[in-house]
Amino acid sequence: MKKTKLLKVPSRGLITISMVSLVLGFILAYSYSISSEDNEKNASNLSNFQEQEKYREKLVEQKERNKELTEEITDKQQKIRAFEHSFVESEESVEELVEEAEILRLLIGDIPSQGKGITVSLEDGAYNPSQENPNDYIVHESHVFKVINELKISGAEAISINGQRLHANSYIRCTGPVIVVDGKTFPAPFTIEAVGDPKVLLSSVNLGGGVVDQLTSDNIVVTVGEKDLITMPALREDDYS
Amino acid sequence: MWLPLLGLILGISLGLLTEIQIPEIYESYLSIAVLAALDTLFGGIRAHLQHVYDDKVFVSGFFFNIALAAALAFLGVHLGIDLYLAAIFAFGVRLFQNIAVIRRILLTKWSERKN
Numbered sequence: 001m002k003k004t005k006l007l008k009v010p011s012r013g014l015i016t017i018s019m020v021s022l023v024l025g026f027i028l029a030y031s032y033s034i035s036s037e038d039n040e041k042n043a044s045n046l047s048n049f050q051e052q053e054k055y056r057e058k059l060v061e062q063k064e065r066n067k068e069l070t071e072e073i074t075d076k077q078q079k080i081r082a083f084e085h086s087f088v089e090s091e092e093s094v095e096e097l098v099e100e101a102e103i104l105r106l107l108i109g110d111i112p113s114q115g116k117g118i119t120v121s122l123e124d125g126a127y128n129p130s131q132e133n134p135n136d137y138i139v140h141e142s143h144v145f146k147v148i149n150e151l152k153i154s155g156a157e158a159i160s161i162n163g164q165r166l167h168a169n170s171y172i173r174c175t176g177p178v179i180v181v182d183g184k185t186f187p188a189p190f191t192i193e194a195v196g197d198p199k200v201l202l203s204s205v206n207l208g209g210g211v212v213d214q215l216t217s218d219n220i221v222v223t224v225g226e227k228d229l230i231t232m233p234a235l236r237e238d239d240y241s
Numbered sequence: 242m243w244l245p246l247l248g249l250i251l252g253i254s255l256g257l258l259t260e261i262q263i264p265e266i267y268e269s270y271l272s273i274a275v276l277a278a279l280d281t282l283f284g285g286i287r288a289h290l291q292h293v294y295d296d297k298v299f300v301s302g303f304f305f306n307i308a309l310a311a312a313l314a315f316l317g318v319h320l321g322i323d324l325y326l327a328a329i330f331a332f333g334v335r336l337f338q339n340i341a342v343i344r345r346i347l348l349t350k351w352s353e354r355k356n
Contacts, residue, residue, distance in 0.1 A: 016300050018248035020285075023303070024278045025249040029256025031271045034263070 106157045109167035109235035113158035117230040118201045120147050123189040125219035137219050139188050141174035147192050148172075150211045154204035156194035158232045162186045163193075165232045189221075198226045269318070269325050273310035276332040281306050283339040290346045306332075 105111045122144065125137040144161065151159055159166045164181045173180040178187045194201055205211050205224055215222045263271070281303040288294040310328045317324025 012296075014244050016296055018244040020248075020282075020300060020303050021245040022248035022252040022255075023307075024282060025252025026256040026259075027252075027271070027275050027278050027307075029253040030259055031256075031275050033257055033259070034268060034271065038268070 103157075104168075107168050109158070109165055109232075112234045113195045113230075113232045115157070115195045115230065116198050117156070117193060117195040117227050118198050118205070119191055119193050119223075119225045119227055119230075120151075120205060121189050121191045121223045121225075122147065122215065123221040123223070125221055138177060139179075139190060139220055141172045141179045143215055143218065143220060144172055144179060144190060144192065146211050146214065147205070150205055151192070151194040151196070151201060154196065154201050156196040156201060158195045160193045160232055162191055165235055167235055193227070193230050193232070195230050195232060202226060270311040270314045273314045273325050273328045273332075274307045276329060276336070277306040277310040278303065280332040280336045280339065283336060283343065287339045287342050287346070290343060 106113055122139045124139055148159055148161075148166065161172075161179075161181050164184055164186070166181070170182050171180075175185070178185050179190070180186075202224065207213075212222050212224060281299070284302065285294065285299040288299065310325075310332065313328045314325035317327075
């Protein structure tokens with residue numbers, strides 16, 4: 001029955017139905033293809049999203065690592081700065097230390113000393129042995145000490161007694177009329193030479209109530225002189241004892 | 242008889258081969274259009290089975306419903322109202338009703354033939 005009816009449909013109706021089915025097929029297929037594309041897109045979006053998530057996590061990790069490293073850098077830089085500061089300070093102190101070392105070397109007689117200076121000679125006073133105590137007239141090691149201490153305090157670079165240069169561990173001993181300096185015996189008169197600024201040394205020695213006055217009052221003949229050039233060699237090992 | 246089938250196959254192949262990309266917001270129109278086309282198709286089949294089929298009504302209904310559904314969806318998008326839901330609802334209900342009527346008619350015919 002259906003077949004006969006369909007066959008009876010005129011060609012115009014058949015054409016319209018064909019048109020309708022064409023449009024229907026087109027719409028169906030088109031929407032199908034679009035939705036499948038969408039699904040693909042979604043799937044790729046999903047995988048993209050997962051990848052993005054992965055990369056984001058990596059990024060976060062890297063950022064954290066960067067942060068740690070930056071902190072480390074800051075830490076190190078601060079340390080470096082501290083070092084630099086200490087360098088600056090130590091450079092300043094190095095200069096001071098060099099100067100001090102120079103002074104100390106002069107003190108222990110490691111290096112030769114040369115320059116202007118003064119001489120102080122101490123002589124026993126004239127006395128009459130039968131009348132007076134000779135101890136009041138001869139030069140004692142305490143007098144020598146006084147002179148040497150005064151000179152050192154005044155900034156003498158090097159000091160020698162009768163040509164025997166004094167160093168940090170020098171000793172001066174009194175043995176009757178003579179004194180022993182570092183194991184060498186010297187009789188009076190004693191000539192003490194000091195390298196240093198003559199003006200300062202002279203004025204400090206000649207100070208009122210100072211060394212010269214004290215020694216003079218102890219009946220010692222003190223002669224103070226200025227010298228343009230005093231040369232003291234470096235002490236060698238065998239000079240010490 | 243073969244002409245509509247040929248048209249259908251041609252339409253499907255055309256649809257599958259088309260590489261035209263439409264913007265994403267217009268995709269809902271397309272789904273509404275599909276629904277409308279299906280609804281009209283089943284309506285036509287029902288009318289045919291009920292012997293009230295009319296060429297003009299079917300063809301005009303087919304294209305007009307598609308256009309109306311698309312227009313509704315378009316309006317809905319631009320008004321911010323999900324009007325395509327109304328189209329989906331209306332067409333869906335009609336689709337089910339048409340299919341139910343077709344089923345009953347076919348069942349009646351089948352039982353008649355059996356007897």
